[in-house]
Amino acid sequence: MARRGTALLASGLVAMIAIGGAGGYGVGWLTALDRSISATGKPMPLGQIDLLKTPAPPSTTPIPVDSRKPVPDTSKPLRAGALRYKTQTVTVRGTLKSEVSLKVPIGWVYTPQSDEDTARFNETTKRYLRFQAGFPRTRPPSASMAAKVHDLTNLEESQQVRFISQVDDGDVATLAYEWVPPESISKNPILRLVIVRWVADESGDVAVELGVTGLPQDAAALRAVIDHASESVVRRDIPLAPS
Secondary structure, three states, X not given: OOOOOEOEEEEOOOOOOOOOOOOOOOOOOOOOOOOOOOOOOOOOOHHHOOOOOOOOOOOOOOOOHHHHOOOOOOOOOOOXXXXXXXXXXXXXXXXXXXXXXXXXXXXXXXXXXXXXXXXXXEOOOOOEEEXXXXXXXXXXXXXXXXXXHHHHHOOOHHHOOEEEEEEEOOOEEEEEEEEOOOOOOOOOOOOEEEEEEEEEOOOOOEEEEEEEEEOHHHHHHHHHHHHHHHHHOEEEEEEOOOO
């Protein structure tokens, strides 16, 4: 088992995506996280273009905080002692192709993401574990955590971010916060607890970003999940083949 918080790097041929027994750097999310999809437009015929009109600027009206007042979720909390784990192995693609192995709670289902550098395992849509890899190693965990904090502080006030803790252990950095997702992610403004952890390899730079999301009452179980993941995570890379 890898030392707590240390991802191991090895070279070699990486297999196709595998889910099973053999096994952020980016500012992710949640992380996972959970990202918007860009829209594509159709070209307008030249006869319909009016060069004398200036298009109106996009609306920047903030969403009222009161409109996203958190709604209590009375789901029973996850119990850390009831969780059992098995090793899952998934290949993701960013600048590099990374095969990542880590321990995931049994029953949490692998869910492909639109971002090919990210993988996610869902217990439900409100509870999940994700990781991001496939990026170059360029900065230590503390710098990645600082970048994430900066991004969170610039979110709409309606998302009501509340920082709980920031811990820098050198080769591992961990951020915990509460957050109300925007309506594009969750129609109901249910308060979420998010724990993000950046794990360095022997280079001292981040090799894997991990994130676990759930409800505030799941705090103990979520910490157990991210501990199991970060203590077991292994990343192996090869460059992407030329296109």
